[in-house]
Amino acid sequence: MTNSFLSKHIGTIAVGSGLIAASIYVLMVNVTLAHIEAVSGQIPFDMRPSGYGPIEAEALLDALGVDGRGYYLSHQIALDTIYPAMLALTMVAAICWLGRYTPNRKLFRFCVAFSAVGALFDYIENLGIVAMIWSWPEVSVPLVYAASSATIIKSVSTTLAVMLVLLMGLNWVRLSKADLHP
Template identity: 50%
Template sequence: MKITIATKQYGRQAALFGFAASAIYLLMIFVTLAHIEVLSGLRPFDMRPGGYSDEQANSLLSALGPSGRRYYLARQIPLDLMYPALMALTLVSLLNWLGSRGIDRRLIQIGIWFSIGAASADYIENTGICLMILSWPETSANTVLAASVASIVKSGLTTGAVLTVLLGAIFWTFKRAHAYAR
């Protein structure tokens, strides 16, 4: 009985957090990040999973102009302060749901660490973006490098977390199919 309650709780949490994360993600993609790209003619920092150079960062900041940089700080960053936590909570809830269904705890723990690491890297990236915008035009090459590396790490860990969830779902599906075959 206790396992069933935990399973349902994790499922509800995953749905709730997933809905909120998806809503914020769509708002960022179709509104704030799209507006930043229109203003600058360049891809925003958040849309560069391979990172960016000092020259690319300065080109974006320059192309944004004062009002675009304010928009980034006032519109995009607040949304991107909510999104990483919601995404991590979604992934952790899904992983815990899979764990309550008998998926190997080591796989679940790896996925949880990937999820937390991805959110942490996203917050480091956001801090770097804020520092770059606030210090413009005296942006430090070290700040750009740190934000860029955080972006790359975030992308890699997010991919790892999502793949871990998918792998867990595949294991669970095969486990169920095997149980029904008996």
């Protein structure tokens, strides 16, 4: 793809990947994560932005049982393999599109970095969850803390990226209104 193609179609890429990411997110929250919570009576790892410790991890994994742990792997992790990439693509495309109207290149770079870090640590979180499920009932404490740390970093980075995109969007709206009413 050439830069002119991307420049012309970046908004379409942002909307298209955003619709895919939003659809997957709604499916995860309303189906897979809801099922995991219903089966276990516990909040899934993915939905604990402040992390968890070994006692909470053991309680969730135990409460899930064999079928619930299998469901986590086959349904939730499967969807969460696509979601981080789609969210990052959405964020970066939106940032590139809105970044054309933002004179602050540092804000642009931070936004891209937070999006990439959020996706990277979402994948690390997923690997940690898979490793905990596979090693059950012998889950190591360092593994739990590593997966929990990835969850926290993912949550913080993604939140910052979303906030920065929203700020860039508000800046674009402000500049658009200023252009209409000189």
